[in-house]
Amino acid sequence: xxxxxxxxxxxxxxxxxxxxxxxxxxxxxxxxxxxxxxxxxxxxxxxxxxxxxxxxxxxxxxxxxxxxxxxxxxxxxxxxxxxxxxxxxxxxxxxxxxxxxxxxxxxxxxxxxxxxxxxxxxxxxxxxxxxxxxxxxxxxxxxxxxxxxxxxxxxxxxxxxxxxxxxxxxxxxxxxxxxxxxxxxxxxxxxxxxxxxxxxxxxxxxxxxxxxxxxxxxxxxxxxxxxxxxxxxxxxxxxxxxxxxxxxxxxxxxxxxxxxxxxxxxxxxxxxxxxxxxxxxxxxxxxxxxxxxxxxxxxxxxxxxxxxxxxxxxxxxxxxxxxxxxxxxxxxxxxxxxxxxxxxxxxxxxxxxxxxxxxxxxxxxxxxxxxxxxxxxxxxxxxxxxxxxxxxxxxxxxxxxxxxxxxxxxxxxxxxxxxxxxxxxxxxxxxxxxxxxxxxxxxxxxxxxxxxxxxxxxxxxxxxxxxxxxxxxxxxxxx
Amino acid sequence: xxxxxxxxxxxxxxxxxxxxxxxxxxxxxxxxxxxxxxxxxxxxxxxxxxxxxxxxxxxxxxxxxxxxxxxxxxxxxxxxxxxxxxxxxxxxxxxxxxxxxxxxxxxxxxxxxxxxxxxxxxxxxxxxxxxxxxxxxxxxxxxxxxxxxxxxxxxxxxxxxxxxxxxxxxxxxxxxxxxxxxxxxxxxxxxxxxxxxxxxxxxxxxxxxxxxxxxxxxxxxxxxxxxxxxxxxxxxxxxxxxxxxxxxxxxxxxxxxxxxxxxxxxxxxxxxxxxxxxxxxxxxxxxxxxxxxxxxxxxxxxxxxxxxxxxxxxxxxxxxxxxxxxxxxxxxxxxxxxxxxxxxxxxxxxxxxxxxxxxxxxxxxxxxxxxxxxxxxxxxxxxxxxxxx
Numbered sequence: 001x002x003x004x005x006x007x008x009x010x011x012x013x014x015x016x017x018x019x020x021x022x023x024x025x026x027x028x029x030x031x032x033x034x035x036x037x038x039x040x041x042x043x044x045x046x047x048x049x050x051x052x053x054x055x056x057x058x059x060x061x062x063x064x065x066x067x068x069x070x071x072x073x074x075x076x077x078x079x080x081x082x083x084x085x086x087x088x089x090x091x092x093x094x095x096x097x098x099x100x101x102x103x104x105x106x107x108x109x110x111x112x113x114x115x116x117x118x119x120x121x122x123x124x125x126x127x128x129x130x131x132x133x134x135x136x137x138x139x140x141x142x143x144x145x146x147x148x149x150x151x152x153x154x155x156x157x158x159x160x161x162x163x164x165x166x167x168x169x170x171x172x173x174x175x176x177x178x179x180x181x182x183x184x185x186x187x188x189x190x191x192x193x194x195x196x197x198x199x200x201x202x203x204x205x206x207x208x209x210x211x212x213x214x215x216x217x218x219x220x221x222x223x224x225x226x227x228x229x230x231x232x233x234x235x236x237x238x239x240x241x242x243x244x245x246x247x248x249x250x251x252x253x254x255x256x257x258x259x260x261x262x263x264x265x266x267x268x269x270x271x272x273x274x275x276x277x278x279x280x281x282x283x284x285x286x287x288x289x290x291x292x293x294x295x296x297x298x299x300x301x302x303x304x305x306x307x308x309x310x311x312x313x314x315x316x317x318x319x320x321x322x323x324x325x326x327x328x329x330x331x332x333x334x335x336x337x338x339x340x341x342x343x344x345x346x347x348x349x350x351x352x353x354x355x356x357x358x359x360x361x362x363x364x365x366x367x368x369x370x371x372x373x374x375x376x377x378x379x380x381x382x383x384x385x386x387x388x389x390x391x392x393x394x395x396x397x398x399x400x401x402x403x404x405x406x407x408x409x410x411x412x413x414x415x416x417x418x419x420x421x422x423x424x425x426x427x428x429x430x431x432x433x434x435x436x437x438x439x440x441x442x443x444x445x446x447x448x449x450x451x452x453x454x455x456x457x458x459x460x461x462x463x464x465x466x467x468x469x470x471x472x473x474x475x476x477x478x479x
Numbered sequence: 480x481x482x483x484x485x486x487x488x489x490x491x492x493x494x495x496x497x498x499x500x501x502x503x504x505x506x507x508x509x510x511x512x513x514x515x516x517x518x519x520x521x522x523x524x525x526x527x528x529x530x531x532x533x534x535x536x537x538x539x540x541x542x543x544x545x546x547x548x549x550x551x552x553x554x555x556x557x558x559x560x561x562x563x564x565x566x567x568x569x570x571x572x573x574x575x576x577x578x579x580x581x582x583x584x585x586x587x588x589x590x591x592x593x594x595x596x597x598x599x600x601x602x603x604x605x606x607x608x609x610x611x612x613x614x615x616x617x618x619x620x621x622x623x624x625x626x627x628x629x630x631x632x633x634x635x636x637x638x639x640x641x642x643x644x645x646x647x648x649x650x651x652x653x654x655x656x657x658x659x660x661x662x663x664x665x666x667x668x669x670x671x672x673x674x675x676x677x678x679x680x681x682x683x684x685x686x687x688x689x690x691x692x693x694x695x696x697x698x699x700x701x702x703x704x705x706x707x708x709x710x711x712x713x714x715x716x717x718x719x720x721x722x723x724x725x726x727x728x729x730x731x732x733x734x735x736x737x738x739x740x741x742x743x744x745x746x747x748x749x750x751x752x753x754x755x756x757x758x759x760x761x762x763x764x765x766x767x768x769x770x771x772x773x774x775x776x777x778x779x780x781x782x783x784x785x786x787x788x789x790x791x792x793x794x795x796x797x798x799x800x801x802x803x804x805x806x807x808x809x810x811x812x813x814x815x816x817x818x819x820x821x822x823x824x825x826x827x828x829x830x831x832x833x834x835x836x837x838x839x840x841x842x843x844x845x846x847x848x849x850x851x852x853x854x855x856x857x858x859x860x861x862x863x864x865x866x867x868x
Contacts, residue, residue: 341611341612343611343612343613345613347612348614349610349614355614368730369730370729370730371728374616378723378729378730379729379730398734399626399629399630399633399679399734400626400629401618401622401629401676401679401680402625402675403618403619403621403622403625403677404618404675404676404677404678405602405603405619405621405622405676405677406603406616406617406618406619409616413637420508423618423622423626425626425727425732425734432730433727433728433729433732435618435727443678445678445679450630450633451628461613461614462613465613467613471614
């Protein structure tokens with residue numbers, strides 16, 4: 001039997017009101033708000049955040065594999081999962097894979113993880129899904145898409161929920177699609193996609209699963225599944241003969257459609273509220289559908305309150321004041337681009353342990369914890385006598401400034417001032433000093449001040465030398 | 480350390496160009512102008528008498544290697560060394576040249592510096608062209624010093640008005656210097672209203688990007704008399720220290736004092752026999768790249784106790800008619816900061832003040848003073864004391 005050992009999730013702090021989008025685009029408002037990734041977040045960085053949440057209190061060195069699911073990976077060629085595995089401080093002898101190109105990728109990755117555990121090739125596999133989809137300005141999808149991430153750790157140990165066998169169907173339904181050169185999603189006839197894709201496949205997969213296991217729909221406390229479009233979501237309940245109350249809140253109103261993340265995200269939401277011995281039905285749609293269910297155990301109570309997951313991250317939010325800021329976050333508005341000096345990808349590779357899992361050094365002589373890792377101690381000068389230690393993730397501001405001359409990621413030039421970088425010197429809880437850019441807040445001395453508590457967040461740093469660099473920034477504590 | 484430089488090196492020639500946005504001239508033109516002004520003052524023959532040269536410059540687009548000097552001056556067949564030590568490159572060029580003379584290797588040498596920032600375009604110090612680390616980048620220079628200002632505001636209760644007073648004082652002096660970039664007085668109100676560059680530093684808290692060049696001619700005092708009679712000053716001490724380029728990663732870094740400053744000042748004061756700079760010296764020139772830097776420099780140079788620098792500026796102690804004038808020329812605030820030139824220009828100003836021939840405001844009865852040049856992220860500090868022989 002394969003079990004869910006832990007869950008985690010991530011929702012970016014920023015929300016944009018759909019009325020605000022409507023005001024700018026003229027498209028009628030669908031109501032509510034959507035979660036919007038900051039300019040320095042993407043599907044990869046958010047997947048790391050969900051992974052951190054999921055692995056709270058768990059030794060990352062015990063994880064044998066990491067699967068990443070997304071339709072919006074920042075890379076066409078490059079395993080995002082390799083970067084995520086390093087940022088999460090996994091061992092180097094683990095298996096990684098990216099599941100992409102379909103919103104079904106989340107459940108496909110989970111199925112692969114379950115199969116790996118079942119086959120005995122891995123004891124624990126972490127599945128992370130991140131989505132940061134961009135739709136054309138003024139399109140209906142623009143209001144629907146939201147950004148979020150979810151994570152599930154599965155393994156053979158006793159867990160918070162048992163995972164059933166999967167039942168899958170495949171259907172080469174036309175839309176939505178993106179060709180390799182497309183930035184935005186394409187659709188031809190969304191009504192057809194809905195009827196012969198989403199509704200048909202989801203119902204077929206879930207009914208197939210129920211039949212396989214001989215279970216009636218009323219046995220399930222919740223139904224969780226993703227949708228390409230909110231239309232038809234509630235129709236599924238009727239087709240399945242379920243009470244609409246059994247449907248998990250799809251969170252269209254407060255997060256949005258989150259692609260490959262959505263089915264896992266809603267499963268996490270259901271698990272957060274679940275009691276022991278509940279059955280939760282889950283389906284992941286996209287060119288077909290994967291269905292499975294989980295059955296919670298007595299251990300589920302242990303995990304609650306130890307994860308921020310959806311309940312905390314949903315409450316911890318800030319409203320993006322304008323649609324224009326949203327366009328800048330998504331890089332949808334023509335803007336003078338600050339010049340960025342080249343950066344060496346070689347040094348980034350060499351400094352991986354400092355930049356991705358964020359290790360510093362502890363001096364074997366004077367005990368000082370300092371960053372970055374250098375051969376000689378910053379304090380006492382002792383040479384080659386240190387251990388590598390993971391830097392504390394929380395601290396407080398020692399001093400700060402808002403740099404209008406060199407923007408974030410060390411962009412500079414005429415337009416850097418449009419995007420000042422908030423720089424802080426931080427005293428971390430272990431005594432280490434870090435020099436960070438601060439995200440998720442505004443350059444305002446009422447928001448950023450000496451002694452302000454901060455925590456670290458994994459972010460996209462900059463794009464230079466045609467490469468994307470990731471590492472850590474600070475943010476106000478989200479609790 | 481056994482070596483002593485006190486009174487072993489004389490400054491016999493000084494030259495400095497007009498500082499500012501000099502679009503029509505290149506780095507070579509500026510260097511020729513500054514060097515020939517110094518050569519004329521020293522009554523030396525550039526090709527015959529000068530034996531070696533140190534030239535301070537930071538940016539590669541200003542020039543590379545010793546050829547930055549040898550080519551424009553057609554000074555061939557002799558040693559020329561390019562010195563780069565961030566914003567303190569200029570004074571480090573002077574230091575290296577002075578030690579070569581003191582060591583007896585050469586009789587007459589030139590130390591000079593030049594920078595042509597405006598040719599690069601854009602705002603602030605340029606970064607492009609450097610192969611930088613993608614994550615451990617540098618903040619902008621005003622941001623580096625803004626980190627100190629916010630700390631000083633919190634710990635000592637200094638205010639933006641205190642910073643503005645530094646700018647007002649230096650603009651008053653600079654308005655009266657013919658070679659300054661900015662020759663206009665400003666008010667505290669104007670400084671407070673200026674746009675923010677790196678919070679809390681506004682436009683008037685920052686020195687400008689300027690072009691310029693400066694040169695000094697050094698020799699031994701006994702040779703000096705042959706060329707300029709009694710019109711020379713002598714170097715009493717040079718102190719220099721290099722700390723870290725990443726102070727923000729150093730635990731315990733206070734951002735309220737620059738350790739390189741303290742060590743450079745201690746070394747210079749010790750060599751010159753200075754125990755109380757306010758009594759033993761007549762005035763000073765400090766590296767006021769930002770207004771907050773000037774205030775912290777007061778403390779590191781031991782003009783007052785930690786936390787009291789704001790009182791000095793409030794009470795006018797460092798004004799031109801105060802007890803201890805600082806930056807009588809208007810400082811970097813009014814001259815701008817062509818990196819390699821600045822430390823040499825300070826040496827020129829210091830020499831001219833003690834010889835009683837300042838081009839701008841003359842400090843009354845100036846017989847001995849210090850100049851302080853700071854570079855990097857408070858990384859490199861050099862303090863030079865010059866006085867009458």
